[in-house]
Structures are given as C-alpha cells and as structure tokens.
Amino acid sequence: MKKIATLVGATVAIMATAGAHANTLETVKNRGAVQCGVSDGLPGFSATDSSGRWQGIDADVCRAVAAAVFGDAEKVNFVSLTATERFTALQSGEIDILSRNTTWTLTRDTSLGLNFTGVNYYDGQGFLVSKDLGVDTAKELDGASVCIQSGTTTELNLADYFRVNGMSYEPVLYDTSDQTVGGFEAGRCDVLTSDQSQLYALRIQLSDPDSAVVLPEVISKEPLGPVVRQGDDAWFNVVKWSLYAMINAEEMGITTANAEEMKSSNDPGIQRFLGVNGNMGELLGVSNDWAFNITKQVGNYGEVFERTVGTGSPLNISRGLNALWSDGGLQYAPPVR
Structure with missing residues (x-):
C-alpha cells in the first residue's frame, strides 16, 4: 500500500507541475527569450565555441523555436545541464525545452510528465576503445x-x-x-x-x-530529440513543428540562401510554407512567416546537420539513418497544410 501511495503521490506532483506551466508559449513571449536546456559540452550537439557561442544540432533546434516565436533565432538563453539535472530542470520550469541528445523511451514518455516532440538525430549505442x-x-x-x-x-x-x-x-x-x-x-x-x-x-x-x-x-536504438512538459499542447505544437519545418524545408529545396527568392515560387505548398499564403503560423500562435524565419536564420535540416555533425564538421558523420526518407533515411516530416 505504501508503494502505491508513493506512486500516486508522484503522479499527482507531476500533474501539478505540468498544470503550473500550461501556458509556456505566453510565458516565453512575455519573457522575450526561450530558455533552452543543453548539454554540459558535447561537440556537434551543444557546446560553446571559442567566443562562448553555443553551437550544434541541438542548439540550433532551440534557435529554430526562437525564430518561429520571435522572428529572431538569437532570442535563446542556453542553460547547461548534466544528464542527471536535465529532467528536473524541465519539470520545474527552469527551462522551456530540453534539447540535449536525449533518448526517447517509453519510461521517459510516460512517467516523467514529459513529451518528446520528434527526432532530430537517430543514433545507437556503441563502444570506443x-x-x-x-x-x-x-x-x-x-x-x-x-x-x-x-x-x-x-x-x-x-x-x-x-x-x-x-x-x-x-x-x-x-x-x-x-x-x-x-x-x-x-x-x-x-x-x-x-x-x-x-x-x-x-x-x-x-x-x-x-x-x-x-x-x-x-x-x-537511440532516437534523440527535443523534450517539453506534458499538459501544454500549444507549446508542444510550436516546438514539434519548428523541427518539422527544418525537415520540410530540406525536402522542398528551401535553404538559407534561397528562402527569400522561393517566396516567388508558383508552388502553393512552398507559398503556404513560407507564409506567402494561408494561416499556418496563426494556427500555431506565431506569425505566418515562422517557417521562413527558421529556414532563413537557422537553415534547413540538411544544412544544420552538415555544419554541426556532418561531413562538413570535425565529427565527419555521414547522414545514414538521418537522411531524408526520400534518400533512404528515416527523417520524415508531416506536411505543412
């Protein structure tokens, strides 16, 4: 009975925490920046460069969210966290999003009061000798x-x-x-x-x-991705679709360099994605040019992968499972429509 009471108490505590942070998008807008939990220094994923600027594929997910919410990818406060600190920091509201090479598992998805918003890197455990x-x-x-x-x-x-x-x-x-x-x-x-x-x-x-x-x-199997608190669908949607926007941009051939030019495309899907037509941003609670801002300021998924962990980086990792589905990989995003 004592064990059952303890589990019930823990569940109630998690639900109360989620309820206390159920308007994260509004909180973030009022604060003027996204609080992003990252690693304590992992090159390629989240680590500071010689100038103290956070770099990496996980850090850029947070910049994408900031670009969607504010139209400014630099409106992010990065919080360095160890593996043991990360979930508590998110549960308590210290951070708005955890983007820290974190594996999506059933236990984490159910017992911690958290939601994974997608996979930004498909990985697997190995051995260095x-x-x-x-x-x-x-x-x-x-x-x-x-x-x-x-x-x-x-x-x-x-x-x-x-x-x-x-x-x-x-x-x-x-x-x-x-x-x-x-x-x-x-x-x-x-x-x-x-x-x-x-x-x-x-x-x-x-x-x-x-x-x-x-x-x-x-x-x-280690599907790594950004995490938010349960009980806040509006914020869950913003973070989820910020990641999906990066993947969709690569699928459609929209890059940092050509995003402005692509606004003149006759393709209705591209026009909708870039906010020329439709109200996709309004449905998320952000401006209609949210995906344009992500692509223009941060880049599409392929661009981010290449410069942070790919063959254009010191890690020199091939796309592998992280290639687009159309190229034999697993990266696949629902359509923006």
Missing part, C-alpha cells in the same frame, strides 16, 4: 572496465548487452561527458560506451584521436 587494447568487436570485451556517464540510457543498455552475451564488465561511472572521456584517456577504463555520435564527438577531444577507434557494433 584504445587501439592498444587489440580488439575488433564488442564480443571481445569480456571482463573489461567500462566508462559510463550516469543518468543515461547507456547504463541499462550496457547491462543488457553483456548479460545476453554471457560477459562480465566493471562499470566506472562519471557525472559528465568530459569526466567520462577524461577517465578513458587516463586509462581508468578499457572502454568508453555511449551513443555513437557522442563517441565521435568525444574521440576528437582526445590528445591523440587516432589512438582510439569506435567498434562496429550498435547495441541499441
């Missing part, structure tokens, strides 16, 4: 010590994988990604495990990136 370890596959890691970032899905995935394959391991837990890669480089573990995209980002932080290799195995 020193070449000196002399292994070619994850099946050779029996008895290895493994560096893991606490508070992430990687802990359970790792335990499941080793149990299924009849192997043992010694976990070495850290709070941040920087600490994790530091432990790996210092030799406190044989292996570093995380999402493969994160492994490539952490690998370039090593003093000698060529000394380590990412093993070929992918042991999980």
Whole structure:
C-alpha cells in the first residue's frame, strides 16, 4: 500500500507541475527569450565555441523555436545541464525545452510528465576503445572496465548487452561527458560506451584521436530529440513543428540562401510554407512567416546537420539513418497544410 501511495503521490506532483506551466508559449513571449536546456559540452550537439557561442544540432533546434516565436533565432538563453539535472530542470520550469541528445523511451514518455516532440538525430549505442587494447568487436570485451556517464540510457543498455552475451564488465561511472572521456584517456577504463555520435564527438577531444577507434557494433536504438512538459499542447505544437519545418524545408529545396527568392515560387505548398499564403503560423500562435524565419536564420535540416555533425564538421558523420526518407533515411516530416 505504501508503494502505491508513493506512486500516486508522484503522479499527482507531476500533474501539478505540468498544470503550473500550461501556458509556456505566453510565458516565453512575455519573457522575450526561450530558455533552452543543453548539454554540459558535447561537440556537434551543444557546446560553446571559442567566443562562448553555443553551437550544434541541438542548439540550433532551440534557435529554430526562437525564430518561429520571435522572428529572431538569437532570442535563446542556453542553460547547461548534466544528464542527471536535465529532467528536473524541465519539470520545474527552469527551462522551456530540453534539447540535449536525449533518448526517447517509453519510461521517459510516460512517467516523467514529459513529451518528446520528434527526432532530430537517430543514433545507437556503441563502444570506443584504445587501439592498444587489440580488439575488433564488442564480443571481445569480456571482463573489461567500462566508462559510463550516469543518468543515461547507456547504463541499462550496457547491462543488457553483456548479460545476453554471457560477459562480465566493471562499470566506472562519471557525472559528465568530459569526466567520462577524461577517465578513458587516463586509462581508468578499457572502454568508453555511449551513443555513437557522442563517441565521435568525444574521440576528437582526445590528445591523440587516432589512438582510439569506435567498434562496429550498435547495441541499441537511440532516437534523440527535443523534450517539453506534458499538459501544454500549444507549446508542444510550436516546438514539434519548428523541427518539422527544418525537415520540410530540406525536402522542398528551401535553404538559407534561397528562402527569400522561393517566396516567388508558383508552388502553393512552398507559398503556404513560407507564409506567402494561408494561416499556418496563426494556427500555431506565431506569425505566418515562422517557417521562413527558421529556414532563413537557422537553415534547413540538411544544412544544420552538415555544419554541426556532418561531413562538413570535425565529427565527419555521414547522414545514414538521418537522411531524408526520400534518400533512404528515416527523417520524415508531416506536411505543412
């Protein structure tokens, strides 16, 4: 009975929190900026550059939301969060959106009072090892010590994988990604495990990136995407469609460079998307040129991917599953109509 009472109490608390923040769009407009929760520093996803400006595919999702709401992609306050801090910060209202390489799972989608708004990066968990370890596959890691970032899905995935394959391991837990890669480089573990995209980002932080290799195995599905609180459909729609706008823009061939010119297109779908005709923005509670502002100021999905994590970036990751559906990938957005 005590356990049931505790669960009921937790559910009520989550519902009360959601209800207290049920007008996020209005709150954001009154504040004049989007409060965006990002990582504590993950190149390609959200990390500061030499001038202190946040860069990355996750940071640009927040800029897209700001462009939709304010017509100004720079109206974002970035809040750096560890994996263990991120959900509490969103639940409490400290941030309006969590855009921090966060995996969409059933547990998170139901028990935390949160809603995932889509997937901006399809990923999977893998292993980074020193070449000196002399292994070619994850099946050779029996008895290895493994560096893991606490508070992430990687802990359970790792335990499941080793149990299924009849192997043992010694976990070495850290709070941040920087600490994790530091432990790996210092030799406190044989292996570093995380999402493969994160492994490539952490690998370039090593003093000698060529000394380590990412093993070929992918042991999980890790759909990463932005998160908002449950109970606020208006804000959920704005964040969701800001991401979809980036994907739709790429599908329609609209870029930062040609967005203004494309307003003259005879294609009714493009005219509707860019706000020349129709009332798509009004339905979301923003201006009708919301998608134009996103594309012009932030870029379409392909442009953002390429400069942050793609072959035009230090991570040099190919599109793979993150290619458009029309190119054999999984990225697919509902139509703006």
